[in-house]
Amino acid sequence: MVTFGTDDLFTAIRSVPDFPKKGIVFRDITTLLKDAVAFRRVVDILYEKYEKVPIDKIVSVESRGFIFAGPLAYKMNIGFVPIRKPNKLPAETARKEYALEYGTDAIEIHKDAIRAGDRVLLHDDLLATGGTIAAAADLVESLGGVVVGMSFLIELFFLGGRKRLSSYDVFSILKYETE
Amino acid sequence: MVTFGTDDLFTAIRSVPDFPKKGIVFRDITTLLKDAVAFRRVVDILYEKYEKVPIDKIVSVESRGFIFAGPLAYKMNIGFVPIRKPNKLPAETARKEYALEYGTDAIEIHKDAIRAGDRVLLHDDLLATGGTIAAAADLVESLGGVVVGMSFLIELFFLGGRKRLSSYDVFSILKYETE
Numbered sequence: 001m002v003t004f005g006t007d008d009l010f011t012a013i014r015s016v017p018d019f020p021k022k023g024i025v026f027r028d029i030t031t032l033l034k035d036a037v038a039f040r041r042v043v044d045i046l047y048e049k050y051e052k053v054p055i056d057k058i059v060s061v062e063s064r065g066f067i068f069a070g071p072l073a074y075k076m077n078i079g080f081v082p083i084r085k086p087n088k089l090p091a092e093t094a095r096k097e098y099a100l101e102y103g104t105d106a107i108e109i110h111k112d113a114i115r116a117g118d119r120v121l122l123h124d125d126l127l128a129t130g131g132t133i134a135a136a137a138d139l140v141e142s143l144g145g146v147v148v149g150m151s152f153l154i155e156l157f158f159l160g161g162r163k164r165l166s167s168y169d170v171f172s173i174l175k176y177e178t179e
Numbered sequence: 180m181v182t183f184g185t186d187d188l189f190t191a192i193r194s195v196p197d198f199p200k201k202g203i204v205f206r207d208i209t210t211l212l213k214d215a216v217a218f219r220r221v222v223d224i225l226y227e228k229y230e231k232v233p234i235d236k237i238v239s240v241e242s243r244g245f246i247f248a249g250p251l252a253y254k255m256n257i258g259f260v261p262i263r264k265p266n267k268l269p270a271e272t273a274r275k276e277y278a279l280e281y282g283t284d285a286i287e288i289h290k291d292a293i294r295a296g297d298r299v300l301l302h303d304d305l306l307a308t309g310g311t312i313a314a315a316a317d318l319v320e321s322l323g324g325v326v327v328g329m330s331f332l333i334e335l336f337f338l339g340g341r342k343r344l345s346s347y348d349v350f351s352i353l354k355y356e357t358e
Binding site: 014016019020026028030031033034035036039040043057062063064066067068069070071073074075077078079080081082084087089090091110112113 | 193195198199205207209210212213214215218219222236241242243245246247248249250252253254256257258259260261263266268269270289291292
């Protein structure tokens with residue numbers, strides 16, 4: 001048996017300076033993803049966190065969020081709901097705009113993807129300022145869903161997302177305290 | 180035990196006329212994804228197809244491809260490699276342009292994602308004309324990888340993608356013979 005701790009997961013992340021722009025250190029998960037042991041470990045940690053929580057659906061934000069949300073849905077034996085950028089989903093959608101550093105962005109969910117009372121786990125790969133996941137939670141709640149947790153592989157703690165999401169149960173595997 | 184055959188999977192797909200434009204029937208997989216039994220069945224069918232094939236990595240194209248490639252990587256205990264639209268991957272990439280109906284598009288892969296001799300399974304949700312997956316195969320092969328299979332949830336058979344990909348082992352779960 002291979003033991004693979006959080007330190008090994010940190011090591012598996014590649015830090016790329018000045019991407020996507022000068023002064024930003026990009027935490028690149030692709031070096032973790034291609035490592036079968038690290039990939040498996042992330043799914044197992046997420047599963048262990050939620051296996052005793054009653055959850056009906058996992059809702060995830062494109063596109064990196066899908067990578068771990070899929071295996072988690074499979075392992076938890078629940079359905080998967082994608083939240084996507086505008087005009088990608090073909091049926092009737094709910095849309096939520098949210099602020100970016102400059103300007104706004106928007107995400108959409110199919111209106112029939114969530115039933116009133118559905119217990120939902122939200123997942124994305126990265127928690128930064130929390131704008132996207134807060135918008136995702138608003139969408140789920142607007143359809144009558146209950147957000148029972150928010151899960152991330154990486155949390156950029158210094159950006160304050162957790163504070164903004166204080167009304168939710170927020171879980172992250174790898175916390176970066178400083179940039 | 181729930182038995183869930185291919186007919187049930189067809190039924191779980193929603194057909195949306197005139198999306199993304201007039202005259203196109205869009206095969207919407209979100210209605211399948213949110214159904215826990217259908218979701219699991221798709222992963223299990225893909226796994227059964229490849230479980231005895233030596234495969235080192237699954238390579239998938241954003242973003243819908245990621246949804247089933249993730250669980251398959253987990254279940255097969257192999258690494259996952261994303262192919263993405265330009266300027267999303269932060270480290271050194273190989274890029275491939277390919278023709279669309281009007282104009283061109285491009286996809287990228289990290290150069291260090293594939294090692295020479297890696298046996299690769301390509302996965303996407305949909306096989307249409309095959310342009311994207313052919314470009315993905317070119318990228319993998321340019322890095323020394325060997326494409327041992329191409330897998331899809333849906334194949335739009337009437338668009339001829341399979342013929343174009345005749346040098347590869349192409350597998351799809353749901354074939355639409357006509358539009």
